[in-house]
Amino acid sequence: MVSFAAGPVERGRGGDIEQAWFRLAQGLDKFNPDALRERTDELVQVAGKSDIRRMTSLALALVAHARTQASTQAEVTITQAIRLDAGCPEAWFALANVRLGRANLASGVVALGRGVYTLFTDPRLDELVGASTILTGVVMLVIGFAVWGILAIRRTVPRLWHDLGEMGAQWRLGPNGVVLGLLIIALPVFAGGDPVWMLIWFFTLCWAYLPAGQRALGALGLLLVAATPTLVELGFRSITHPPNAIFAATEVLSDRRYEPQILEELDALTDTFGEEPDFHRLVGDCYRQFALLDGAAIAYREGLRTASGNAALSEALGTVQYLEGDYNAALQAFKTALETGYDSVVANYNLSLTYAQTYHFRESEDAMAAARQAGDRRLQDLTRGREHDIILPGFTHEEATKMLRRKDPLLLLNRGLSPPPLLRERTVEHPLAIGCVVALILAVLHRLIRQRSGGFAAACLKCGRAFCRRCKLSHESQSYCTQCINIFLKKDMVGIEAQLAKRQQLTRRHFWLRAERRISDLLLPGIGVGFGGRPVLGGALVLLALVSAMLVLVWLPGFISPALMATPIWPLRMLFGGIWAAAAVVAQLLPVEWR
Numbered sequence: 004m005v006s007f008a009a010g011p012v013e014r015g016r017g018g019d020i021e022q023a024w025f026r027l028a029q030g031l032d033k034f035n036p037d038a039l040r041e042r043t044d045e046l047v048q049v050a051g052k053s054d055i056r057r058m059t060s061l062a063l064a065l066v067a068h069a070r071t072q073a074s075t076q077a078e079v080t081i082t083q084a085i086r087l088d089a090g091c092p093e094a095w096f097a098l099a100n101v102r103l104g105r106a107n108l109a110s111g112v113v114a115l116g117r118g119v120y121t122l123f124t125d126p127r128l129d130e131l132v133g134a135s136t137i138l139t140g141v142v143m144l145v146i147g148f149a150v151w152g153i154l155a156i157r158r159t160v161p162r163l164w165h166d167l168g169e170m171g172a173q174w175r176l177g178p179n180g181v182v183l184g185l186l187i188i189a190l191p192v193f194a195g196g197d198p199v200w201m202l203i204w205f206f207t208l209c210w211a212y213l214p215a216g217q218r219a220l221g222a223l224g225l226l227l228v229a230a231t232p233t234l235v236e237l238g239f240r241s242i243t244h245p246p247n248a249i250f251a252a253t254e255v256l257s258d259r260r261y262e263p264q265i266l267e268e269l270d271a272l273t274d275t276f277g278e279e280p281d282f283h284r285l286v287g288d289c290y291r292q293f294a295l296l297d298g299a300a301i302a303y304r305e306g307l308r309t310a311s312g313n314a315a316l317s318e319a320l321g322t323v324q325y326l327e328g329d330y331n332a333a334l335q336a337f338k339t340a341l342e343t344g345y346d347s348v349v350a351n352y353n354l355s356l357t358y359a360q361t362y363h364f365r366e367s368e369d370a371m372a373a374a375r376q377a378g379d380r381r382l383q384d385l386t387r388g389r390e391h392d393i394i395l396p397g398f399t400h401e402e403a404t405k406m407l408r409r410k411d412p413l414l415l416l417n418r419g420l421s422p423p424p425l426l427r428e429r430t431v432e433h434p435l436a437i438g439c440v441v442a443l444i445l446a447v448l449h450r451l452i453r454q455r456s457g458g459f460a461a462a463c464l465k466c467g468r469a470f471c472r473r474c475k476l477s478h479e480s481q482s483y484c485t486q487c488i489n490i491f492l493k494k495d496m497v498g499i500e501a502q503l504a505k506r507q508q509l510t511r512r513h514f515w516l517r518a519e520r521r522i523s524d525l526l527l528p529g530i531g532v533g534f535g536g537r538p539v540l541g542g543a544l545v546l547l548a549l550v551s552a553m554l555v556l557v558w559l560p561g562f563i564s565p566a567l568m569a570t571p572i573w574p575l576r577m578l579f580g581g582i583w584a585a586a587a588v589v590a591q592l593l594p595v596e597w598r
Contacts (some may be wrong), residue, residue, distance in 0.1 A: 019294060020261060022051045024061055031068055037081050043083040053294040054395075056259040059127070064089035067568065077101050092121040092128070093567045098375050100571040115574050126254050128566065134241035135562035140229075141234045143553040144146070147545060148224035150527045152206045154534060155221065157435055157519075159212040161204075162460040164188075165469035169457065200438065203228075207442040211450035212459055216538060218450075222443055229439035233430040244422035248272060249282075249403045252289055256397045263293050280310035281406045285398040286321055291323055292397075299323045314345035315396065321353065322395050330360045347377040349394050356393055421508075463487055468470055524590040528583070530567035535595025544586050 065084035069077040079102045084329035086093045095118035102111035122263040123132060169186060171180020188208070203225075210221050246254070248268035255262045269286050276282035283306030291300035305321040307313060321336030334357045341350040351374035358367035359554055374382055385394060407415060415421040430436070453459055460471045461486035470484045483492070490505050524531035529544025555576050564572050 019048070019049045020053070020055070020058070024146070025227040028064075031065075031080075034072065034076050036076075039079065039083055043086055047086060050261060054259060055261045055292065057090060058087040059091055060262060060264070062091045062094055063568065066091075066094050066431075066570075069097060069101075074101050074105055078105075090121050090125055092118050092125055093570050095121055096567060096570045096572060099574055115578075119493050119575070122563070122567075126258050130241050130245055131562065131566050134238040137234055138238035138242075139553045139562070140444060141231055141238070143549045144227055144555060145231060147527060147530075147549050148227060149202070150523070151530055151533075151545075151553055152202065152221070152224065154519075154523060154530065155217060156202075156205045156209045157212060158534070159209040161467065161469040162212050162462055163208055165460040165471060166453070166457070167294070169460075169473065173430055173457075189546065195466055199435075200373040203442050204437060207446045208449065210446035211453055221446075225439045225446075229436045229443075232433035232436050234428050236425055240422050240425070243417075247420040249276075249285065249407060249420065250400065252285055253398055253400045253403045256288055256292060257400070259292070261293060263295075265289060266293075266298075272418075272420075274416065275410070275420075276406070278309055279317055279409070280306040280313045281398070281402060282306075283309070284316050285403070287316075287319055287323070288395075291319075291326075291395065296323050296327055299338040300327075312343050314340045314343040314471070316352070317343065318345050318350060318396060321357075322393060325357055325360075326569045330357055333357050334361065335565045347397075348374050348382050348385070349396060350374075351377065353383060353393050356391070390516045438517075465491065466505070467512060520595070521591065525587060530591050532590050532595050537593070537595055540593070544590050548583050548586045551579040551586070552577045555583065 023042070023046040027039070027046055030038050030042060040092060046058070046061070048535040050056075062084040063571045065080050065087070069080040069084070071079060078098065081094055081098045081101065085091065085098065088094065095114050099111050099118055122128065133359035164184060167184035168180055171177075171183050174180070174183075176183060188205070190453055191197065191204045206221065206225075206426045210218060213221060245251075248265065249272070252265050252269055253267050254260075266286070266289055269282075269289065272282070287299040287306070288300035290296070290302055300320065300323045303316050303323065307318045307320065310316065317336050318340035320332045321340060324330075324333035333363060334354070337350055337354040337357055341347065341354065355367045355370035355374060358364070358370055386392075407420065410420075412421065416423065458472060460469045461482075462469055464482050465487045466484060468486065474485065486505065489504050520531040520535065523534075527544075527545060528548040529541045531541070533541025535541070559572050559576055559579075564570060
């Protein structure tokens with residue numbers, strides 16, 4: 004990671020940003036739009052001299068102040084906050100809230116879209132957004148699988164019960180066959196009676212009776228439930244253990260963000276990393292980015308005290324001396340870095356600019372030629388548009404990782420610099436993980452045994468009654484039960500009373516099936532459509548409904564809003580709530596055949 008800086012005349016001095024912010028903050032109590040814009044212009048100009056692109060903490064201060072203002076004033080204040088940090092989602096969501104509250108739909112929607120975009124692109128929120136998405140996604144998928152599993156169980160239990168009865172008859176148990184069936188179905192009761200285990204056991208027994216596509220979906224669902232403890236543990240660990248100060252500092256550097264409080268966090272780690280030259284380079288790079296050149300020089304020299312031959316520290320010290328205008332000292336530092344093996348492209352390029360500042364033009368041309376010879380294309384990529392600005396090498400995330408690996412893991416754990424290891428009993432050895440894997444194995448074995456022993460009971464297409472091949476003659480239709488064949492196909496063999504009773508039974512069944520379909524599509528839009536013979540469309544509606552419900556009920560209010568200083572996010576909740584409602588309406592209107 005590299006950045007650029009102009010010469011010392013244009014370079015910002017330490018404290019300039021703080022002074023410009025103080026002047027801006029003084030005028031906030033007496034609202035003056037023109038003065039606010041002028042002070043913001045000054046602050047942006049001062050930060051630009053130090054190549055700082057984001058002043059997030061200052062932008063958040065303006066967003067917080069805007070909450071105390073009227074909507075017209077708040078919009079002006081938030082707009083200036085966005086100028087300080089265009090990648091701040093808090094500012095964009097606040098602006099969308101103000102504009103939509105004033106019925107400025109077009110500009111409000113644009114601000115809302117920018118807020119969503121910056122929410123996923125802001126490095127500050129990477130850990131939170133990723134971990135919270137995993138947690139809420141797992142929760143909603145498990146809930147969706149539970150609803151789907153209950154419906155699948157309801158549709159296949161009659162066939163399972165019929166086969167259990169036939170098994171009891173084969174074993175000549177007589178009335179005790181019912182007891183055997185109840186014992187098999189209620190087996191988890193003897194293991195504690197936990198409703199979760201009851202549901203998993205029921206699904207294990209019924210899995211063999213599902214169609215091929217639903218069996219695959221059921222297997223994936225069991226694997227998801229098995230992975231749930233591990234995913235939940237990973238998600239909570241990422242939220243409760245954010246990146247340590249070392250990684251946070253590298254993120255600040257790569258993001259070109261003004262965040263001087265990171266210096267205090269790094270200072271607290273001096274006792275742990277005081278003998279690491281790379282640590283002092285990281286601290287110095289942060290000081291240099293905030294235009295605190297004296298502090299940067301002190302940090303670099305402290306690192307050179309522990310490792311006098313460190314080429315990267317010599318190069319970094321040379322950049323600070325160049326920015327301070329001490330070209331002779333910078334010249335010596337760049338030469339030392341080049342002699343000790345530093346990147347010849349960067350070292351020769353910076354050396355060339357320093358020679359030019361001391362009017363040694365021939366040496367400057369020679370150093371530039373050496374830089375081009377070492378890597379002309381890379382030099383062009385590094386200096387495109389900034390041909391006369393010095394290159395400022397920055398401490399990278401990879402270097403931070405290597406530095407942390409050199410430390411004792413137990414020391415890092417005790418200092419809170421690394422997250423605790425995942426416990427097996429809370430992840431792969433969790434009872435739910437083991438139980439679901441065993442359940443899937445038992446489900447497959449159950450299907451194989453049923454296929455080899457007596458096959459599976461079928462359900463009558465008309466009345467839903469379960470029957471097997473032993474219940475019917477071989478030449479009869481295998482789609483209808485014997486009653487429906489006699490009543491609807493052989494009408495002359497059945498009395499009118501039996502026909503009327505059967506038709507009344509079918510009427511009641513169709514009523515409850517329609518009610519079941521409507522209720523299921525209301526609880527989880529699309530699931531009834533999927534069971535009704537349109538699995539692709541139903542699956543799409545289910546996924547859309549689950550994502551919308553996840554965002555509205557869990558993710559936005561539970562994770563995102565608190566992380567964004569309780570920024571109002573009602574527009575997003577209304578948007579995704581409307582999507583869920585639309586999915587529910589479409590699911591209710593679609594014609595499906597529910598059996």
